[in-house]
Amino acid sequence: MEQTTYYHSVMLERDKCKGCTTCLKHCPTEAIRVYGGSAHIIKERCIDCGACIRRCPYHAKVAVTDPLSKLNDYKIKVALPAPTLYGQFKGLQDIGRLLDALIAIGFDDVYEVARGAEYVSREIAGRVAHRRVHNGMPLISSACPAIVRLIQVRFPELLDNVVDVISPMEAAALAARKRVCRNMSADPADVGIFFLTPCPAKMTEVRAPQALKKSHVDGVISIMEIYGKLNAAIKDARHFDNLQHAGAYGVGWAQTGGEMLAVGVENSLAVDGIENVIQVLESIENGDLSDLDYFEGLACVGGCLGGPLTFENTYVAKNRLRRLTERLEKTSAPEGEQSELSSEELRTQMLFQPNPVMKLDDDFAAALRKMEQIERVLSDLPGLDCGSCGSPTCRALAEDVVLGFAVELDCIFKLKQKIQQMSKQMVDMAEMTRK
Amino acid sequence: MPLIAEVFEVKKDDFVSAGEVSAKIKRTLKKLGVDSAVLRRISVCSYEVELNLVIHSLGGTIDFSVDQDGVTLLVKDCGPGIPDLNLAMREGWSTAPESVRTMGFGAGMGLPNMKRNADEFDIQSTVGVGTEILMKFHLK
Numbered sequence: 080m081e082q083t084t085y086y087h088s089v090m091l092e093r094d095k096c097k098g099c100t101t102c103l104k105h106c107p108t109e110a111i112r113v114y115g116g117s118a119h120i121i122k123e124r125c126i127d128c129g130a131c132i133r134r135c136p137y138h139a140k141v142a143v144t145d146p147l148s149k150l151n152d153y154k155i156k157v158a159l160p161a162p163t164l165y166g167q168f169k170g171l172q173d174i175g176r177l178l179d180a181l182i183a184i185g186f187d188d189v190y191e192v193a194r195g196a197e198y199v200s201r202e203i204a205g206r207v208a209h210r211r212v213h214n215g216m217p218l219i220s221s222a223c224p225a226i227v228r229l230i231q232v233r234f235p236e237l238l239d240n241v242v243d244v245i246s247p248m249e250a251a252a253l254a255a256r257k258r259v260c261r262n263m264s265a266d267p268a269d270v271g272i273f274f275l276t277p278c279p280a281k282m283t284e285v286r287a288p289q290a291l292k293k294s295h296v297d298g299v300i301s302i303m304e305i306y307g308k309l310n311a312a313i314k315d316a317r318h319f320d321n322l323q324h325a326g327a328y329g330v331g332w333a334q335t336g337g338e339m340l341a342v343g344v345e346n347s348l349a350v351d352g353i354e355n356v357i358q359v360l361e362s363i364e365n366g367d368l369s370d371l372d373y374f375e376g377l378a379c380v381g382g383c384l385g386g387p388l389t390f391e392n393t394y395v396a397k398n399r400l401r402r403l404t405e406r407l408e409k410t411s412a413p414e415g416e417q418s419e420l421s422s423e424e425l426r427t428q429m430l431f432q433p434n435p436v437m438k439l440d441d442d443f444a445a446a447l448r449k450m451e452q453i454e455r456v457l458s459d460l461p462g463l464d465c466g467s468c469g470s471p472t473c474r475a476l477a478e479d480v481v482l483g484f485a486v487e488l489d490c491i492f493k494l495k496q497k498i499q500q501m502s503k504q505m506v507d508m509a510e511m512t513r514k
Numbered sequence: 515m516p517l518i519a520e521v522f523e524v525k526k527d528d529f530v531s532a533g534e535v536s537a538k539i540k541r542t543l544k545k546l547g548v549d550s551a552v553l554r555r556i557s558v559c560s561y562e563v564e565l566n567l568v569i570h571s572l573g574g575t576i577d578f579s580v581d582q583d584g585v586t587l588l589v590k591d592c593g594p595g596i597p598d599l600n601l602a603m604r605e606g607w608s609t610a611p612e613s614v615r616t617m618g619f620g621a622g623m624g625l626p627n628m629k630r631n632a633d634e635f636d637i638q639s640t641v642g643v644g645t646e647i648l649m650k651f652h653l654k
Contacts, residue, residue, distance in 0.1 A: 236550030361537060364554065365561035366627075438547035443653065444582055446546045447517040454518070478545075 085122045086287040088142045088279035089129060093117050095139035100466035102131035102140060107353045108232050108437075112479070113469040123436045126228035127283040128353055128378045129387035142279030142388055145298040147305065150185055153271025153297065155263060157255050158186040159248065162193040162325070162333035163277040163383040164302055165403055166396030168313060174330075174403060178322035180312035184305075188259055192274070193325030195251030196332040197412035200341035202244045202425045207344045207372050216363050217348070217371035218242050220338055221290065225280040225378035226356055227431060231289075234360050235433030243427045245290055247332060248274050248281060252295035254419040273298045275305060277386025278379065290427035301388040326410030334397055335382035338375045347373040352380040439482070452481045461492045518542065518580040524567040532568045536560035539578050539587075546580065548653065555631040556585055556651050562624050563589050563647060571645070584633070585651040595641035603629065603637075 096117040103111045103118065110124035111131065118131075118139070131140040150156045158181040165174050178189045199222075207218055219241045221227055230237050245253075252272045259270050274296045276282060285294040331337030336349040348371055350359050356376040362368050379385035381393035389396065412418065439453075440446040457477040468489040470476035479485035488494050522535040539560045543553050560576070567574045567589070574591030596602045603625050629635040634650035 233544070236554045361533075361540075364540070364557045365533075365536065366554075366558040367561065433550070435544070435547060437544055439545050441547070443547060447580060447582070450542065450546060450580075451517045454520075 086283060087120070087122055087125050087127055088144065088282035088286070089120065089125060089127050089132060090141055090143050091118055091120060092139050092141055095137050097137055097139075099136070100469075100471075101134050101136060103466050103469070103471045105130050105134045106471065107229060107357060109471050109475050111471070112484070113466075123434075124232065126225050126232060127280040128225035128229070129279050130353060130378075132279065132387040142282065142301065144276065144279070144282050144301040144304065144388070145273075147300060147308075149298045149300075150271065150273065154269040155188070155259055155265050156186045156271050156273060157188045157190060157259055159190055159192050159195075159251050159255060159272060159274045159296070161248070161275055161277055161281075161302070161383060162191070162196070162330045162400070163386060163389060163396070164275055164309075165330060166333065166384055166400035167302060167306060167389060167391045168310060168399075171313065171399070171403070173323075174407075175323040176313055176316045177309070179316040180309050182322075183312040183316060184308050186273070187263075188255070189322045190251050190255035190258065191323070191325040191329070192247050192251045193329035193332060194412065195249070195254065195329075196247035196338070196341065197325060197329040197410070198250050198254070198418075198420050198425060199244055199247045200328060200332075200338070200343075201412055202422060203242055203338075203342045203373070204344065205422075206242050206244065207342070210372075214240070215366050215369040216240050217346075217368060217374040219363075220373070220375040221427070221431070222246055222332070222338055222375070223280070223377045223383075224284040224289075225278070225353070226376045227289065228280070228283075228434070229353065229356070229378070230360065231431060231434040232436055233357070234364060235435055237360060237363060238431050238433060240363075241431050243290075243430075244425055245427055246284065247329075248284070249291060249295050250420060250425055253424060256295060257419060271297045273300055275300055275302055277302050277383045277389045279387065280378065289431055290429060292428050302386075303388045303390055306390040325407075327404040327407040328409055328411065330400065330404050330407060333383050333400055335377055336375070337382065339373065342373060344373045346371055347375065349375040349377075351377040351382055351385070353378045439478070449481050453477045456480050456487065459487070459493075460490055463492075465491075467491045517582075518546075518578075520578050522576045522578065524564055524571075524574055524576060526568065526571060526573040528568055532565060533561060535576055536564050539576075542578075542580070543585065548585070552585075552651055552653060556587075559628045559631050559649055559651075560587060562628050563587065563649070566624050567591055574644070582653075584653045587647075587649045589645075589647040589649075591644045591646075593642065593644045595643055596639040596645055597641050599637060599639055 098113050098116040108124045108126055110121045112119050181189050221241050255272055256270055260267055276299050282299045285296045285299050288294045328341035335351040339347040339349040350356050384396045385393040439449040460473040462473050464472040468476050470479050480487055540557050571591035572593045577588040579586045632649035633652045636648040639645040
């Protein structure tokens with residue numbers, strides 16, 4: 080269990096890392112330290128948001144996803160394109176063409192994650208409408224896995240408000256497997272479901288699921304990896320009409336506010352960019368947004384369209400998606416007999432658990448003592464938050480010192496001070512011993 | 515003798531820094547691993563009282579301390595003082611000026627909300643001198 084809990088898609092390629100402090104300063108959970116000339120990720124703290132991947136000037140931070148060759152492990156391969164994929168291609172007039180290109184490059188069937196999003200939207204709308212106890216805080220979207228992990232690490236008291244509905248990816252995977260097994264009379268074990276992902280957090284969601292006992296997805300392929308192949312295949316795609324089903328609301332989930340619009344709750348707020356999301360979560364925690372019914376927080380600026388594994392510029396992709404969705408109908412997921420997923424299937428199987436790794440000690444008295452020591456160490460540090468010591472801030476260094484991971488002389492200012500003292504002592508000694 | 519004790523100054527009309535003290539308090543309590551239900555109540559109270567100092571008072575201090583038994587917030591301002599405490603403790607009563615209300619503050623829920631969320635709550639006020647609020651939160 081421990082091993083799966085800390086599975087990570089975000090990794091460091093040590094030979095590319097220069098040991099600069101760029102990533103250090105932008106990690107929202109202070110999960111990076113630099114020592115011995117390169118960065119190190121504290122696995123307990125990392126939420127796989129990909130902020131470091133985007134920032135690293137040397138591309139030393141990478142996301143590990145499955146290779147395309149993993150398709151060969153299955154007899155029947157199903158592609159689950161994230162709606163973000165639709166905005167990646169120049170001149171694409173018709174989503175159906177892109178879905179057909181997926182067949183051309185080797186998939187046997189396609190199920191749109193946007194359709195999964197339509198099912199999820201309906202479930203969430205029901206949760207908001209039938210909420211029994213309002214604790215002065217909005218219900219919170221569970222769609223962005225980096226934000227769910229951020230809440231587990233930094234805002235555990237908000238976990239009760241995260242909606243107990245599975246992600247559009249998982250909904251699509253479940254529906255896809257059911258459809259393929261029925262239509263092709265296939266053995267479920269022979270069917271490989273592949274999510275085409277804009278971000279590393281989705282890979283982690285599949286490998287170390289939190290809401291389900293086991294993910295319905297078999298493989299995760301980066302949009303960046305598949306982009307070139309698809310772009311070539313689109314040109315000769317024939318366009319089968321029967322692959323494209325999702326409407327404007329489902330496809331809209333790719334960008335910030337799309338979920339909010341699809342769920343259709345009036346008193347909602349959508350926020351993107353992890354720093355902005357942190358600010359709003361702070362306000363929610365303060366009871367300052369008690370009039371809000373639903374909160375959609377996305378780690379990447381622009382929403383999933385801004386994911387670190389996408390090819391196209393976020394705003395260019397957003398504009399393309401806008402033009403593509405203008406042609407779509409504002410449909411919602413099929414109901415009654417036509418529905419592919421039951422409410423029960425769309426519900427999470429497990430509660431999101433707190434991951435309070437920022438905590439100093441399990442024992443409160445010990446934590447208090449450590450905090451006292453931290454304040455003492457901190458009062459002696461320069462307060463410049465320069466990062467040269469390898470910890471992101473002076474406070475983080477003080478914590479690292481007290482927890483035994485660093486020493487005060489890791490601070491170059493303290494070191495300089497010490498050297499000055501020592502050289503003065505040597506001069507004094509030389510003076511004293513001169514005959 | 516509390517192990518953690520810090521005094522924060524809060525200035526009148528300082529909307530630029532408003533919320534920073536309560537953010538620091540929250541960060542410390544999270545590092546200490548304070549139970550999330552208690553943390554939520556302290557968050558609400560510390561934010562509310564900090565905003566009160568910015569909006570209603572002539573400035574003051576928040577004295578934050580933690581020991582084994584609990585968290586204490588002792589808040590003192592240097593005026594103007596509340597003329598009718600009973601009225602001020604009633605929900606919906608507010609002296610916030612229009613300029614502040616349009617910013618979304620001053621709904622008159624502040625003091626009653628703090629009283630509801632704190633395990634111990636005491637308020638003393640003298641017009642022309644100032645107001646003192648003591649809030650305690652018990653830890654299991």
